[in-house]
Amino acid sequence: MKDSKSRVFRKEGGDPEQGSIGDIVEGVPGTRILIEHTDAEIILLPRPTSSPDDPLNWSWRRKYIAQAIVFMWAFMLGAATLSPAVTYASVMAELGASTSYLNVGAALGLLMLGLGNLIFNPLALRFGRRPVYLVSTLISAASQVVVATAQTKATFIGGRILLGFGAAPFEQLPALTVDDQFFIHQRGLGLSIYTLAITTGSFLGPVATGFVIDSMGWRWVYWFYAIFIFSIAALVFFALEETGFPRRIYHQTDPNEARSYDPPKTYLQKLQLITILPIPTSLYRTATTPILLLTSPIIWWCGIMYGFAVAWLTIMAYESTTIFTTYNFSSSALGLTNIAPLIGACLVVYLGGAGTDRFMVFKARRNAGIMEPETRLYSVLFAGPIMAAGLILYGVGAANRIHWAGPIIGMGMIGSALPISAEVALGYVSECYPSLAGEATAAVIVIRNVIGCGMTFAISPWIERSGLKYTFVTVGLLALAVFYSGILLVWKGKACRRLGARRYATLVLG
Numbered sequence: 001m002k003d004s005k006s007r008v009f010r011k012e013g014g015d016p017e018q019g020s021i022g023d024i025v026e027g028v029p030g031t032r033i034l035i036e037h038t039d040a041e042i043i044l045l046p047r048p049t050s051s052p053d054d055p056l057n058w059s060w061r062r063k064y065i066a067q068a069i070v071f072m073w074a075f076m077l078g079a080a081t082l083s084p085a086v087t088y089a090s091v092m093a094e095l096g097a098s099t100s101y102l103n104v105g106a107a108l109g110l111l112m113l114g115l116g117n118l119i120f121n122p123l124a125l126r127f128g129r130r131p132v133y134l135v136s137t138l139i140s141a142a143s144q145v146v147v148a149t150a151q152t153k154a155t156f157i158g159g160r161i162l163l164g165f166g167a168a169p170f171e172q173l174p175a176l177t178v179d180d181q182f183f184i185h186q187r188g189l190g191l192s193i194y195t196l197a198i199t200t201g202s203f204l205g206p207v208a209t210g211f212v213i214d215s216m217g218w219r220w221v222y223w224f225y226a227i228f229i230f231s232i233a234a235l236v237f238f239a240l241e242e243t244g245f246p247r248r249i250y251h252q253t254d255p256n257e258a259r260s261y262d263p264p265k266t267y268l269q270k271l272q273l274i275t276i277l278p279i280p281t282s283l284y285r286t287a288t289t290p291i292l293l294l295t296s297p298i299i300w301w302c303g304i305m306y307g308f309a310v311a312w313l314t315i316m317a318y319e320s321t322t323i324f325t326t327y328n329f330s331s332s333a334l335g336l337t338n339i340a341p342l343i344g345a346c347l348v349v350y351l352g353g354a355g356t357d358r359f360m361v362f363k364a365r366r367n368a369g370i371m372e373p374e375t376r377l378y379s380v381l382f383a384g385p386i387m388a389a390g391l392i393l394y395g396v397g398a399a400n401r402i403h404w405a406g407p408i409i410g411m412g413m414i415g416s417a418l419p420i421s422a423e424v425a426l427g428y429v430s431e432c433y434p435s436l437a438g439e440a441t442a443a444v445i446v447i448r449n450v451i452g453c454g455m456t457f458a459i460s461p462w463i464e465r466s467g468l469k470y471t472f473v474t475v476g477l478l479a480l481a482v483f484y485s486g487i488l489l490v491w492k493g494k495a496c497r498r499l500g501a502r503r504y505a506t507l508v509l510g
Contacts, residue, residue, distance in 0.1 A: 079205025105157035109164035114449025116168025139166030192353030210335020303447025309421035341415020352420035384483025395472020
């Protein structure tokens with residue numbers, strides 16, 4: 001059996017970091033042998049090295065400690081990015097800002113969340129994940145101090161834009177960390193943890209925010225975030241291990257027979273801030289690769305699908321201030337409405353992540369052991385109708401002044417689609433482009449946030465012109481169309497990957 005597995009690994013060859021261009025079957029990037037059909041054992045991809053410090057060789061305890069820290073980090077930054085919606089009424093009263101003006105600030109913050117990754121992503125790939133986690137956290141904490149002390153609406157918006165730049169890695173870096181730590185058939189589990197973090201942060205943050213506003217005032221919301229995020233920075237520095245690993249320089253072994261030839265790092269060695277990682281191209285080329293990947297229809301679909309899902313969620317959050325004011329909700333009551341999308345998200349988070357891991361193995365066993373990335377797409381067909389129905393119920397219900405439970409149920413349905421869209425988009429694109437996973441996810445995040453920025457700019461005048469009812473009916477139908485367009489990739493995704501194989505190889509080899 002050893003010879004059989006060795007034959008498979010020699011066939012894959014290529015880059016030990018992710019399998020590279022050699023890690024393909026039938027000349028199609030992303031199509032891989034996941035199961036050796038002669039014994040039905042799962043092949044570990046990427047291939048681990050002999051080092052005990054290779055994150056793929058870490059114990060589950062060690063992996064989950066790192067994931068727990070990343071969870072807290074993503075939770076806090078997710079909370080900080082969406083909680084301001086609850087403070088809008090107080091900010092408008094004190095600083096004289098209109099809803100439209102604050103929505104412009106939110107849109108620019110979303111834009112920076114995407115564009116910031118074009119800077120942070122190549123730095124993480126070259127100098128390690130730890131310094132990027134730390135710098136991102138410090139910038140985000142500083143932005144909260146700016147907002148907390150703002151005396152003008154322009155300063156308030158400036159702080160929000162700074163947060164967008166500082167928090168940009170929270171949209172992409174955890175997915176890269178998942179790729180570092182987990183084998184391909186386990187990544188859905190890691191993405192589920194990450195998605196649960198940003199989901200709970202995005203929804204629980206506003207809940208707490210409402211109570212803080214009622215008891216202490218809106219400025220204390222940002223002071224608390226500054227304190228908590230600075231605390232996370234300390235945790236990152238002292239406890240988060242580097243997951244970037246120079247796998248290329250280590251001798252490759254059969255994953256089931258790996259031995260620890262190198263002594264494990266000491267605690268002080270683990271605190272090393274910068275780890276120089278080998279990349280096959282220049283830092284400039286690494287930074288521009290996400291732009292070059294925009295020729296791929298797979299990148300565009302993932303970005304558009306994920307982008308619209310986040311856009312609808314953002315619109316829901318920022319319009320809730322206006323909608324629930326008509327129901328005479330206090331700030332604390334407004335914050336509590338976010339429990340509904342949190343419940344919705346928690347109910348389905350397994351489906352788009354860990355659930356697709358099981359489905360992937362199931363499908364591979366019935367496909368001569370060959371895995372296709374398109375296996376991850378099926379869950380969006382479940383999420384599409386739920387998202388569409390939730391948007392229509394939310395907007396039409398509020399426009400017709402039905403009982404407040406109606407829009408809140410709609411919020412729960414909208415929230416349930418977010419984790420699926422995130423897990424599918426990030427998981428699918430990283431499997432289609434295994435050696436360019438960081439660059440590909442960065443490209444998806446840029447598209448996602450450009451769409452979110454545009455929709456946040458457009459929603460206020462759209463509602464003013466068409467009304468709440470017809471705007472959300474249109475948005476719901478658009479959401480259904482975008483999610484169900486995934487059928488095209490289930491059908492032709494492999495053909496797209498085959499057509500782009502040569503360009504993929506060119507980008508990998510520089």
